[in-house]
Amino acid sequence: MAEKIIKGIVIDRFNFRDFDLIVSLATNFGVIKMVARGVRRPTSKNIYILNPGCLGEFEIFLARYSNKLSKLKKGECFFNLDLNDKKIYAFWKLVSQITRETNFVPKIFPILEQSFAKINSKNADAIKVYTIINWIKFNGWIANLTRCRVCKTNQRLINFNFYGGMECVYHQNPKPFFRFGRKELEIFYWSSSNLNTFLEKVDFDYIYLVFEILKQFLKQNSYIFL
Incomplete structure (x- = not known):
């Protein structure tokens, strides 16, 4: 897997296994689907950068094949839409x-x-x-x-x-x-x-x-x- 830093918008996510998430990210390159390991653990702070409506920068191990999941290493949220408005x-x-x-x-x-x-x-x-x-x-x-x-x-x-x-x-x-x-x-x-x-x-x-x-x-x- 190639490691790459990509700007993207979190457009969807759902629970996967015990503590993971599958996240869909809209980017300049298309929609990337990635697994975020362990972000649902009580001690994890990374789940907050994966809220739908977050625009951020994500360090990702890109999957070689389109039918495989990429893997999130870490990320940073720049803007989060106020969905209460x-x-x-x-x-x-x-x-x-x-x-x-x-x-x-x-x-x-x-x-x-x-x-x-x-x-x-x-x-x-x-x-x-x-x-x-x-x-x-x-x-x-x-x-x-x-x-x-x-x-x-x-x-x-x-x-x-x-x-x-x-x-x-x-x-x-x-x-x-x-x-x-x-x-x-x-x-x-x-x-x-x-x-x-x-x-x-x-x-x-x-x-x-x-x-x-x-x-x-x-x-x-x-x-x-x-």
């Missing part, structure tokens, strides 16, 4: 679904890493929308968030098409999935930027409407239910 818990429900092995796109991990570091009760809804839009993009539905999907101009953008991206006034779909206003379009546009820029630029008053449309789209096109 309703809005943060709603964000976690999203994370726990998009990090399932059948849904997980490793490109989303840096987005999640930014989100864990920034999230609070006031911006949780906006961060959830930012994450959803980028997950949809990484799954291939959206080609471009900042330019017309047909002519590539960034001028006179008038609507957003889930099956391609932005549309200018000359290439708008006459029967769109939804017709967005300027403030909603800005939410999609700035989702192509880093999280700090997104939170600075968008109007939080329009986040809920965009979330409801995203929820409809996911219900029709994926196994993500919000």
Whole structure:
């Protein structure tokens, strides 16, 4: 087994044998399943770094084969989501679904890493929308968030098409999935930027409407239910 230090998010865990845990970790490399030996002993302090919702750094002996378990040596938790906060818990429900092995796109991990570091009760809804839009993009539905999907101009953008991206006034779909206003379009546009820029630029008053449309789209096109 090769030893490696990996950043990851604890997405699930369950009891194994008398004192062990099987832990699922979302990482830049995909979902890693590992056994954590002895962490359920009364004297162990390591169980606290393995709570679902923990973003941390883990020293792991990686399994050579995909059907085998890796082994945790030690770890450190950097951020732990406050799952008692309703809005943060709603964000976690999203994370726990998009990090399932059948849904997980490793490109989303840096987005999640930014989100864990920034999230609070006031911006949780906006961060959830930012994450959803980028997950949809990484799954291939959206080609471009900042330019017309047909002519590539960034001028006179008038609507957003889930099956391609932005549309200018000359290439708008006459029967769109939804017709967005300027403030909603800005939410999609700035989702192509880093999280700090997104939170600075968008109007939080329009986040809920965009979330409801995203929820409809996911219900029709994926196994993500919000």
